[in-house]
Amino acid sequence: MTEITPFYQKKIECLYCKSPFHSTKIRSRFIKFSHHETDFRPVYKEEQINPLLYNVNVCPECGFSFTDDFTKYIVPAQKLQIQEKLASQWSKQDFGRERSFEEAINTYKLPILTGTLKKEKSITLAGLYLRTAWLYRSIENEEQENRFTTLALKEYINTYMKDDFTGTGMSETKILYLIAELQLRLRHFREAASYFSKVLASQKNSVEPRIIELARERWHEMRDDYKKAT
Template sequence: MTELLPLYDKTHECLMCHKTFTSKKARSRFVKMIKFDTDFCPLYSTEGVNPLYYYVKVCPHCGFSFSDDFLPFFAPGSKEVITEKVCNNWVSQDFGGERNVQSAIQTLKLAAYCGTLKKEKHINLAGLYIRLAWLYREIDNQEQELRFTNLALKEYMESYSTDDYKGTQVTEVRMFYLIGELSRRTNKIDQATRYFSKVIENQKNTTEATTVEMAKERWHEIREMQK
């Protein structure tokens, strides 16, 4: 009987050049999550695999990098810009094999660059930046973690103001909490308090009791710190 491996090959079609390629994906039975951090960063057991490493698909043919959340359509003129800035400069690399934290960071940066040129939704860019912050936390690079936390916060606030998160898995209550928590982590304490308060004010209108409790905990932590 063939031994089941933690990673398997999944075939993708590049959104940009439409060529097919394979990229590794983690089998769920090998993913062992221990807990979530206060910004929803999943903490995985070292015995298993980290699915964050395989969030981004990198086309080996043209270099366009994307996640499953990317929309299939491109803003007018964006394909030409991507061709000029990404595809024409692409030195063929294959990210389709097993990845470590450094190669995962590289793929997320490629996707963030491609997503920005594509004019991808703010909520999707925020997802890339927050994952970069999480991976830099994993290797204890506080400067880069702070940099990408700030970028994620900016995109979440843009997403909230333009409503482009609607129709995704991110609810309004979760959006309020994320803005509050990323504000707290970047020392924007007044803004953090304001958004945690919004979560608490909405507690009767949501089924997300865990998020409400987390907001209350953060709110009390801030109050204690200010005494």
């Protein structure tokens, strides 16, 4: 009898060149969730059985990389940009096997490029930046974690201002909370306080009491951190 492993190969079609390829995914029954951190980073009991490592699909033929959050259509002008900035410079590589944290980080940087060229929504780019920051946290690289947290913060503010998160599963309350939380992690206390206030002000109309409660908890922790920093 063949032993079933946590990993399997999923057939994918490249959104850009339409080439078929395989990408490793994890069978849900093997995923052992532990808890979420305050910026919603999921922590798993087994580090390598981590879906975050396999969220990105990388076409080995042209390098176009994407997640399930990407829109399917690419307009002609964007195709020209992708050809010039990525495909023409790509050396065939296969990211379809099991990935280390370092390899996964490299795969996230690719859809950040393609998502920018393809003009994906800010909410999609924000998620890519934030997940990259999470992976850097996993390998304890604080400098790069803060760099990508800053980039994620910028895109979450953009998505809030443009209201481009509709239909994505992200609510305004959650966006505001994330902006506040990322500000706090970067030790921007005044800005964090402003956005936490927006979250708490929305509690009467919110259907997400857990996020309201989490914002309240973080508000109190922020006051303690601020006192220590001054």
